[in-house]
Structures are given as structure tokens and as C-alpha cells.
Amino acid sequence: MYKVVLVRHGESVWNQENRFTGWTDVDLTEKGVHEAIKAGEVLKSLPYEIDIAFTSVLKRAIKTLDYILAENDLLWVPVRKSWKLNERHYGALQGLNKQETAEKYGEEQVKLWRRSYDVPPLPITAEDERYPKNDRRYGLLTEQEIPLGESLKDTIARVVPYWEAEIVPHIKAGEHVLVVAHGNSLRALMKVLENISDEDIVDLNIPTAVPILYELDDDLKPLHRRFLGDQERVQEKIDVVANPSKIME
Ligand SMILES: O=C(O)[C@@H](CO)OP(=O)(O)O
Numbered sequence: 001m002y003k004v005v006l007v008r009h010g011e012s013v014w015n016q017e018n019r020f021t022g023w024t025d026v027d028l029t030e031k032g033v034h035e036a037i038k039a040g041e042v043l044k045s046l047p048y049e050i051d052i053a054f055t056s057v058l059k060r061a062i063k064t065l066d067y068i069l070a071e072n073d074l075l076w077v078p079v080r081k082s083w084k085l086n087e088r089h090y091g092a093l094q095g096l097n098k099q100e101t102a103e104k105y106g107e108e109q110v111k112l113w114r115r116s117y118d119v120p121p122l123p124i125t126a127e128d129e130r131y132p133k134n135d136r137r138y139g140l141l142t143e144q145e146i147p148l149g150e151s152l153k154d155t156i157a158r159v160v161p162y163w164e165a166e167i168v169p170h171i172k173a174g175e176h177v178l179v180v181a182h183g184n185s186l187r188a189l190m191k192v193l194e195n196i197s198d199e200d201i202v203d204l205n206i207p208t209a210v211p212i213l214y215e216l217d218d219d220l221k222p223l224h225r226r227f228l229g230d231q232e233r234v235q236e237k238i239d240v241v242a243n244p245s246k247i248m249e
Helices: 030-044 059-071 098-105 107-115 152-172 183-194 231-242
Strands: 002-008 052-055 079-081 177-181 212-216 222-227
Touching (some): 002 059, 002 183, 030 059, 052 152, 059 079, 152 177, 183 212
Parallel strands (some): 002 177, 052 079, 052 177
């Protein structure tokens, strides 16, 4: 049996402001930092000493990973960063307030944009200042790889090949792997891992900075998945992600 731990980053400034974020490189809030440290404490209590970690090229995930590693005195472990673990690119929605967008386009449309399997957001153009090629960290991506706005399906198409090629070999070698990524890049991975249907994926919401422990069989099919920590608190956090206008202290 194999194991792997996945973690979504702690609360970001734009989570707090209820804005579509995607590839925008916003920082953690103070609460997000505390959440990340707490996730580190939760992992410390497990018999799971991290050997290698994977994250995106966005600072909210990188910093969450650093706080987790620091809490475990494991800042020395190898860390691989890839844009393929980035949040889903939210296209022209990036920067907009989710509540105001729902008032403009309707709750149903916003739910489709946020949670459906194959509905992409409104796209940006190559002239848009949010076009990823304008950012040096994406300079080596081909035109085809550069997203203008991704559906969950598009996100799966880059996350899952990266998982298979770069992460799975470490799990199969018996290493303890930690992946710190984003709400929708993790939904993409979990959909495929657990074979969640296109209809059911709409209801999967990933709480901030809650370690998700998978036990996997020899073919890496999940035997068991658990959100670690106080279960009532985990559920409250899931509700906030599902309905982000709800305030939680
Ligand atoms: O804005 C985003 O990039 C994501 C994650 O914060 O939001 P949502 O939960 O609406 O997909």
C-alpha cells in the first residue's frame, strides 16, 4: 500500500477579498499563514516523514509548503516547482469579485464557471496584461501550453500527465510525497484518482490548508481518503469554499 498527502494553500488575500484568482500571484493572509503552520502541526502528528515535495510556481502554495516544512524541521527536503500544478487559469474572470460576478451573470452561470467539468471561463486575449507570456516564469511555455482560460477538463490535461510522469515514480519508490497546490488543480487530480463523475465533481470543494491523506493500492487506486484535523472545522472550511461570501473567523 502507498500513501500520499495533498494540501491546498492557506487563505490568500484574494480568497479573503472573494476575487477570482487563478494564476494571479497573490500572497497568503495572516490567517493563511496560521492555517499553513497548523497544517504542518497536523502532519507532524502522522507517521509520515516527508521525503520530497511538489508545488506550483505561485507564492501562496510555495509559502504554505515552506511553513509546513519549517514546522517539521524539514526545510532541507527537495522541492520541485511546476506551473503544471498551478491553479486553473480563470481567464478574464481573474480579479473580479465572485459576489458581484454572480449579481451580473447569475448564480447558476458562476457555479458553472467555478465548478463544472468542461465550461471554461471567459477567455483573455494575448493582448491582455494578464496574458501569461508577459510573466518571465512562463517564458518557456509554448503558445499551445499558454492558457487563456481553463475549464477543469483543461486543468486535468496538464496536472495529470505531470502527476504520472514526475510524482508517481517517487510514490512507487516508497517515498513520502507531499503535494501543495490549489483548489482546482487538486480537484483535477482527485477527479481522476477517484474516478469522480463529471456531475459529482461539481460538489467537491477543497478546504484551505487541510492535509488530505490518501491510501493507495499497488495500482495507485485510492483505498481511502481522509481530510485530516478537527472534522467540524474541516466541514466549516469546505462550506466557506462552496459559498465564499460566507465570512468565517
Ligand atoms: O479563485 C480561484 O482561483 C479559485 C480558488 O481560490 O476559486 P474557486 O474556489 O472559485 O474556484
